[in-house]
Amino acid sequence: MWKTIVKRVLILVPQVIILSLLIFLLANFMPGDALTGKIDPGVSPARLEELRRQWGYYDPWYVKYGRWVQNALQGDLGESTAYKLPVLQLIGQRAGNTFWLALMTMAISYGIGILLGIIAGRYQNKPADKAIVFYTFVALAMPTVVFSLINIFVFAFKLHWFPMGGSVDVVYTVGTLPYYRDKLYHMILPALTGGLLYTIGTIQFLRNEIIDYKNSDFVVTARSKGVPEKKIFSRHIFRNALLPVASFMGYDIAFLLGGSIFIEYVFSYPGMGRLFIESILRRDYAVVNALIILFAVLTVLGTLLSDIIMTVVDPRIRIK
């Protein structure tokens, strides 16, 4: 298995190279640059031209790419033109926020998903199942932005249970207990919003699998041998039904770590998803490049993680 993991990680290298090349080419075709439309009475066009030259915007793409690779190899991914900060420092500021929010969202999403999935599968066609299925359809149809806004309106404005946005209140000192408590408090509503929506996949998978296994041969056999129904469910059905859910976990982690653009946007939560969109619009190339590559690495690692999880939970599967 270790061999496979090393191999997979090694494949990453050519993948990242090809990807970074592609990004550079595409960025070259994007209309405008970081200085487009910045002219105003205090900003003279001549100054912007000077900066374009200074920043090497007129160089051909392969020169830019060469320069970028050279710096990247030394651990310098460039500087954000909008934030005027080294890219790594900027992403570092945001990554923590996204990471914790992703973790909480996943916990909620899987917690609810597994619980409701089991109930729905076990009590198929009963009122509980029907209610859960109805919920999945509503959640499936609900745009994230709208659901977020409804939640803010109800829970922040009307009930005053949660703050309306942001990641932490400015009055707390970094590193103190109240600071972390407040961070957690700020995370609940966006995480709940995300969790309630992302959980549908888990519910539906689990429900379908359970229903399938209920009538499968080995379950019928077990039943005919007189194994108690409770044991059949926990031993035979549940463990098998959980497999596909587990296998998707890796992808989910990668997806969530990329940052949920909509939730971060509505909750004014400074994470990586929002940074990504803002940087594209601002033509903040250095940040865009770094983030795309980061997302790519996350996706590959997520897939790998999924495979590893599979081998752990299912002895039939062995990575060769």
Place this chain on the structure above:
Amino acid sequence: MKRIFTRIAIFLLIAASLGGCARNNAGNTSGRQQPTLATERKAKEEAAAPADKNVVPAKEAAAKFPTAVTNRNPSIEGGTLKVALVSSSAFTGVLNPCFYEDSYDAQLLGWFSESLLSFDGNFIADQDGAATYDYNVKAKTVTLHMRGGVKWQDGEPVTLDDLVFAYEVICSRDYEGFRFNETFMNILGVEEYHAGKADAISGLKLSEDKMTLVVHFKEFDPSILAGGFWTNPIPRHYYGDIGVKDMAADGKTRSYPIGFGPFKVKNIVPGESVEFESFDDYWRGKPKLDGVILTVVKPELVPAAMKEGKFDVAEFSTQQYQDYMEPANYKYLGQIQTAFSYTGFKLGKWDAARNENVYNPGAKLADVKLRQAIGYAVDNQAIAQYLYHGLRFLATTVITPRHGAYQNTRLEGYVYDPEKAKRLLDEAGYRDVDGDGYRETPEGKEFTITWATMDGENADIIAQFKIQCWKEVGLRVKLYHGRLTEFNAFYEAVEGDDPAIDMYDAAWSTGYNPNPSVLWGRNSAANYTRYTSNTFDDIIKEISSGKAWDGAFLSQKYKEWQTAFFKEAPAIPTLWRIQLVAVNNRVKNYEDISNDIKQTYHLIELTAKEPIK
């Protein structure tokens, strides 16, 4: 102004598909459909309302809103003011006047940093700032005198050496910001310093005690006093040995910046919020508030947040105003901005080698009557009234009422008059020869105008409405690439003189100094129309000349220039605007200083412990 568009653009990309619902759910409970402009206008016409044709004078429209709050309730001791930083994106947090670029950072800077000079209602420097000044037209100098007792927030005295330091930073070869421009080059010795040929800027003469500074200029005209030179110092002792290249990213800019304004930074959550506390040694006196907290909030949430008392002060969007015209717990302040929207005509090319605009008499829209007809054909008042609810109004000229002394109030502007438009087109020889409803060129060829306009708030409705207006007078106008243009693509095409574009819609904010050379001059790359004329050149020269120190002469020339602009019509001014600020009823002594004129933040008081709900 363009920042507004950036904001809108950012919002649009994300909310393109859901924008409508998003707004309605953010507390706009009415959920009603936006009637199209055409149907609403038609309904109005059918009702034969005679008032519809009247121009709403800008000043009258603006008079509806006060510019300061009146609150006679007894004030409480201290308290914390909660201010919304209305934005869809995180603020960048470049908290140094020499380096910041976006307007949110500018808002944050406004609470702890200030200019040495203060400016009066006409945007002219007065003697109420931390420094006073006198000037000598003959010697082409301004002399600054620093007041004693002005302190940086770390306790060190502010001297004019700190201003010299700001110049050294901005004019340095290592400087990568936007601030360095012609106004710096207008100071003696800056060119040499920027080129690395000199160690100091020879035009800045500092006295022994560092409390007097003489600034020597190359050209000296009245615009010098309208923010025509840099007056924001940065603390030399504080930045110490940090190089110009590293200054913007340093913690002294990002996390614990200092200024000499009324409040000092206490804590910053990057991209989200900033907490300020009162700076007790502020030179104008100890601020009345204990502190101020600025928090980023999305525009969609502003009305509900104001209603629920989450904020004391928030900019309010024109779109949301119609549903919250009479709030119970807060009031609106409003002021005409120094900005205008316009339709510009592409009439030439930028010659980068000679650094000037070259007018092309053979351009598609070179006939001035055609351009005027395009102006008269559009009912901008309908747009102002129905889509902006009277918060925008017909711009009669390109100088806004905020520059009242210079504005030519005799000009009526392009008031909607389709008959006049048709007459002008007939005179210019554009007639419908083949009877398809659209006019052909004087040579009888098919005539289509390509129009570039940006995506944004209401942009789609406005574009369709204007195209319809033009169609009514027989002009075939199509959108550039057949659709609204994204911000970056728009400016790339317009700045780059894409030959496919015949006309474009844009906005411009003149700032303190409305000198037309910046946007319409022969040597201005920002003059996207590329139009030049000798009349313009002559008048602009006089506006920027020594004679302009005579106020009456200057005002006369500005008026002449606007008349010439109206006649030659390289662009049609379309709308002026009011920016609304919502202020909670517990706030006292708050003045709308969105244009940064007076520093009065230290006087703000509160009359209740929490915002009133």
